[in-house]
Every structure is written in structure tokens, then in C-alpha cells.
Amino acid sequence: MTAVRLELRRVYGAYPTGVTVVAGLAGGRPVGIAASSFVPVSLDPPLVSVCVAHTSTTWPSLRGLPRIGISVLGAHQEEVGRRLGARGGDRFAGVDWRATVDGCVLIEGAAAWFECTIEQQVRSGDHDIVVFRVRDLDARPEVAPLVFHASGFRRLSQA
Template sequence: MTMAELDLRRVYGAYPTGVAAVAGLIGGRPVGLAASSFVPVSLDPPLVSVCMAHTSTTWPLLRDLPHIGISVLGAHQEETGRRLGARGGDRFAGVPWRSTANGCVLIEDAAAWYDCTVEQQFRSGDHDIVVLRVHDLDAAYGTPPLVFHASRFHQLR
């Protein structure tokens, strides 16, 4: 990484974000990743977005699924965030999850859940901006989200 890229990463890290699992069923098994770029976009129509690196080997497996689950991880799910953010191994080993009838994979005990379909995808720099239409959602009100800030996980106080 160049010095400019390291500076960008450091300064981008000054802005805290939540951590979301983006996942679906492929061949009856959960496939997913962690994203710290989850953002609500629109109320009408209901849209959210995530950014996916062009280097991701998981996003190409998920993007054509009929439905994708988004789970906003709770503050108590730091280990789940680490597992889903790992580059190798079974990301779902020891992670409690459930699937919906339409193939969304949702993480149990998360702060919020979304059942989505890909609406649009835009190439932008070294990532794609993915806009997803929300078809169903729920939240565990009172469960604080897991926060990613300065390259580390944190809990809101």
C-alpha cells in the first residue's frame, strides 16, 4: 500500500460505522461476508446500500442470488464480525444463523435484519456500490450495534 492509501485508510477509519453481515444460501449452505459500509438510502422505495471490493471472492457468489440477507451485528457479536470478515476458513463455524424461505441468511441475535434483492450496482473506484431493495425487515430494539472505528471493533457506551 502506498503512503497515500495508508493515510486514506487511517482517516477513513476516524468515521465509525456499524458492521453488517451480507449473506445468502448457496447449495443449502450459508455464504457471506462482513461489511462496514452498510447505509440506509431511501424510504420510498425502501433501499439500502453496501460497498463491495472488486477483490472480493464472496460477492460474485452472492450478487445473483434471488434474495440476500443483511444482519446488523449487535455489540455482543464481535467474534461473529471477525469470523465473517476472515479471508479463509468456514466463516459460519460457530455462528448461529437461520435462513428464510427465499434464501436469505440472517444472523441470530443481530440488532437488525433485512431481506433484500439487488436493485442496482455501480462500479466506483476499487469497489462496487450495491443498492438493495428491502422486502422485509425487523430489529431487536434495545440491542446496540457493533461499531467499527479506527480499524477495531467497539461497543457503544
């Protein structure tokens, strides 16, 4: 990795983000990725977005699905974030999840979840910006979110 990329990573890491799991059923099995680039985009229509690296080997299995679930991980789900962010292996081994009738995969115990369809995908740099239309959603305000900051998982502390 070049010095410029390392510096970009360090400085980008100064901005904390939530951790999400983007997942669906492909061939009857859960397929998903962890993403810390989740952003609410619009209220009308209801849109959210996630950035996906061009190098992702999982995204090609997800992008053709009719519905995709996005789960905002809770502070107690650091291990889920690590597992879904790993390359290879059975990412869903030991992870509590459920599938909707439309094929969204949602992580049990998450702080929030969204059932989505892909609205558009925009190629940008070394990632694609994927805009999703929200079809259903819910949140558990009592569950604090998991945060990614300075290349590590963090929990929000009460002041």
C-alpha cells in the first residue's frame, strides 16, 4: 500500500461510522458483507446507500437478488462485524440471523434493520456506491450501535 493510501486510511479513520451487514439469500444460503459506509440518503423516496469495493467477491452474489437486508449492528455484536468482514469461510457460522419471505437476511439483535431493493449502482473510484430503496424498516433504540473508528470497533460511551 502506498504512503498516500496509508495516510488516507488513517485520516478517513478519524470519522466514526456505524457497522452494517448487507445480506440476502442466494441459492437458499445467507450471503453477506460488512459495510461501515452506510448513509441515509433521502426521506422521499426512502433511500440509503452503501459503498462496495470492486474487489468484493461477495457483492456479485448479492447484486442480482430481488431483496437485500441491511442490519445496523449493536455494540454487543463486534464478533458478528468481524466475522462478516472476513474474507472466506462460512461468515454466518455462529451468527443469529433470520430470512424474510422476500429473501432479506437480517441479523438478530441488531440496532436497526432495513429491507431494500437496489435503486441504482454508481461506479466511483475503487468502489461502487449502491443506492437502496427502503421497503420496510425498524429500530430498537435501546440497542446502542457498534461503531468503527481508527481501524477498530468501538462502543459509544454514556456521558
